[in-house]
Amino acid sequence: MIEKRITVLGSTGSVGTSTLDLMDQAEAAGTGRFQVVALTGGANIARLAEQARRWRPAVAVTADGTRLNELTEALAGTGIATVAGEAAITEAATRPTDLVMAAIVGAAGLKSAWAAAATGATLALANKESLVCCGSSLIGRVTAAGGRLIPVDSEHSAIFQVFPAAAPEQVARLVLTASGGPFRQTSREAMAVMTPEQAVAHPNWSMGAKISVDSATMANKGLEMIEAAYLFGMPAGKIDVVVHPESIIHSLVEFVDGSTLAQMGPPDMKTPIACALAWPDRMAWPAPRLDLAALGRLTFEAPDPVRFPALRLAREALEAGKGAPTVFNAANEVGALAFLDRRLGFLNIAAVVAETLDRMTATGAVSHAGDGCEGALALDAEARRVASGIVQTLALAA
Numbered sequence: 001m002i003e004k005r006i007t008v009l010g011s012t013g014s015v016g017t018s019t020l021d022l023m024d025q026a027e028a029a030g031t032g033r034f035q036v037v038a039l040t041g042g043a044n045i046a047r048l049a050e051q052a053r054r055w056r057p058a059v060a061v062t063a064d065g066t067r068l069n070e071l072t073e074a075l076a077g078t079g080i081a082t083v084a085g086e087a088a089i090t091e092a093a094t095r096p097t098d099l100v101m102a103a104i105v106g107a108a109g110l111k112s113a114w115a116a117a118a119t120g121a122t123l124a125l126a127n128k129e130s131l132v133c134c135g136s137s138l139i140g141r142v143t144a145a146g147g148r149l150i151p152v153d154s155e156h157s158a159i160f161q162v163f164p165a166a167a168p169e170q171v172a173r174l175v176l177t178a179s180g181g182p183f184r185q186t187s188r189e190a191m192a193v194m195t196p197e198q199a200v201a202h203p204n205w206s207m208g209a210k211i212s213v214d215s216a217t218m219a220n221k222g223l224e225m226i227e228a229a230y231l232f233g234m235p236a237g238k239i240d241v242v243v244h245p246e247s248i249i250h251s252l253v254e255f256v257d258g259s260t261l262a263q264m265g266p267p268d269m270k271t272p273i274a275c276a277l278a279w280p281d282r283m284a285w286p287a288p289r290l291d292l293a294a295l296g297r298l299t300f301e302a303p304d305p306v307r308f309p310a311l312r313l314a315r316e317a318l319e320a321g322k323g324a325p326t327v328f329n330a331a332n333e334v335g336a337l338a339f340l341d342r343r344l345g346f347l348n349i350a351a352v353v354a355e356t357l358d359r360m361t362a363t364g365a366v367s368h369a370g371d372g373c374e375g376a377l378a379l380d381a382e383a384r385r386v387a388s389g390i391v392q393t394l395a396l397a398a
């Protein structure tokens with residue numbers, strides 16, 4: 001029986017909802033018992049209130065200050081405190097708990113993940129952007145506080161489960177698998193006119209809008225390459241990507257003797273989430289089972305660098321180091337959101353990233369990044385300004 005106190009940051013999103021659903025299923029199966037300390041969400045007040053009524057946290061937080069009244073009314077009489085705003089989310093992240101699930105999307109998740117990292121609680125990290133921006137200083141912060149960082153991203157959960165942490169020198173290479181996204185077989189010409197609806201229609205995974213666009217551009221795999229480099233202390237040259245459309249093998253670790261270990265499972269985020277909630281134990285839940293005979297075959301192909309330039313840009317950012325991954329992330333977020341708002345063509349997302357990195361490298365802004373969360377947030381803000389300017393120029397030219 002897994003018994004834990006849990007805080008869920010971004011509880012109303014795709015990963016947050018899966019986390020609470022899984023906890024529900026484990027409680028029903030008698031394999032888990034959870035006490036929820038805090039839940040935080042955004043503008044979906046109805047869902048946040050429903051979750052709070054079910055889980056009875058001490059506090060429910062909405063990022064959206066204009067919606068606080070609505071949340072307070074929805075939870076009237078429950079005794080659950082209701083608060084709003086970024087500082088309130090950060091405060092919720094530091095409340096005594098056993099595990100914090102960091103599942104806010106984008107750089108908006110940095111401050112709360114950073115705050116949770118210093119508490120000594122286990123940090124179950126779905127918010128890959130905070131690792132990309134704060135890098136090893138986030139990991140160092142968790143370790144210094146006596147906590148543990150457990151990746152929730154399926155590829156990193158896969159590697160984490162087979163990585164020889166006590167003997168990392170035994171590892172020759174990490175191989176991240178990528179589904180290839182909805183445009184795996186789409187020509188560059190056709191990609192140029194793809195709509196947000198087409199981009200978020202992922203063949204295997206059901207996810208939030210931003211990460212779905214990242215999957216279509218493969219910027220997601222770029223972010224994951226950077227994430228893997230920090231998590232497992234591997235240089236860019238020892239991290240490869242292979243396209244595996246069935247999303248059954250979630251990633252692989254190749255050892256120096258030529259042996260390769262892979263982690264497999266149906267494409268369902270609840271499995272890596274269950275792994276993070278229970279680690280180093282395992283928690284039974286009604287998981288979908290792998291039926292290899294029914295699948296018949298698994299296929300693999302090399303990613304196409306011409307149609308997916310975000311992969312190369314991420315690798316270059318990782319190799320350049322310092323603030324380059326933060327700039328990559330910020331420009332990508334600005335580009336992806338502009339595309340979702342129909343202000344930018346699909347192929348221009350990567351163009352915005354490339355141009356932002358070029359300009360900020362030329363001015364030296366990338367190499368003068370400060371350390372930790374504060375430094376990352378300052379550079380993130382500057383990169384957003386530069387990227388937004390580029391989006392405007394491209395939108396005018398279109």
Ligand code: NAD
Nearest residue numbers: 010012013014015041042063104105108126127128207208
């Ligand atoms: P989502 O868009 O479905 O949910 C995001 C959550 O963050 C929501 O609760 C939302 O209310 C909250 N949020 C949004 N903006 C906020 C802000 N400014 N301040 C505070 N809260 C805010 O996203 P998701 O797909 O669940 O992804 C969450 C994170 O997990 C991302 O970093 C993503 O890359 C990562 N991830 C997701 C998946 C997946 O299957 N969805 C898989 C791997 C990694």
Ligand code: MG
Nearest residue numbers: 153154155224
């Ligand atoms: Mg992933």
